[in-house]
Amino acid sequence: NAGVTQTPKFRILKIGQSMTLQCTQDMNHNYMYWYRQDPGMGLKLIYYSVGAGITDKGEVPNGYNVSRSTTEDFPLRLELAAPSQTSVYFCASSYMLGREKLFFGSGTQLSVL
C-alpha cells in the first residue's frame, strides 16, 4: 500500500496565482484532513471530510477550498495565493475519528512570493 500520497512536494507561487494540492489515499478511509504547519508550530486544521461529497471547515479555512468527489481523493485549492499561505501542507486520513490513528502524507512545501 502507498498510504497517503501528496503532490507536489515543493512549489513556489507568485502572489495572486492559484494552484491545487493533490492528496490521494488507498486505504479506503472515510476521514480525510488538510493541515498546515508554520515553522516551529503545531498543525492547524484547514478542512476535513467525513466521506465522499461531505466536507467542512476546520480552524483556518480562509483562502482555501476543497472537494471530495471520491473516497480516495481530497484536493486542496488555493485561490489568489498570499504570502501568509507560505507553509508546509499535510494531508491525512483515518478510518475513524479519535479511535483510530491518522496516516499522514509527506507534505508539500509551498512558498508564495
Added chain:
Amino acid sequence: DAKTTQPNSMESNEEEPVHLPCNHSTISGTDYIHWYRQLPSQGPEYVIHGLTSNVNNRMASLAIAEDRKSSTLILHRATLRDAAVYYCILFMDSNYQLIWGAGTKLIIKP
C-alpha cells in the same frame, strides 16, 4: 476545545528510558489521547493512543493517570532515531476541531 500542555523540550541519553509528560486537565470522557512524532522535514508519524487504560506497542508505552488529566509517553530505550518533536493530542469522536500544540522537542545525547 480540548487542549494539551507539554514541555517545550527535553533531553535524554541514548539507550535510557524517556518519559514525556502531557497535561490535559480539560479532557472529556470520550476523548482519546494520541501521541504522534515528527522528524525534521517529514509528516507526523503515529506513536500510540489510548482512552483509559495504559497501552503498549512496539514503539512505546502510554501511561494514563487515573483521573485522565495527564498522561506520559514512555520510550523504553531511546535511540538517536527517536530524536523528534512529540505531540500529545486529544481526539473526540464528535469534535473535528483537532487542536495540535507545539509539542515537545526530544533531544537524544549519544
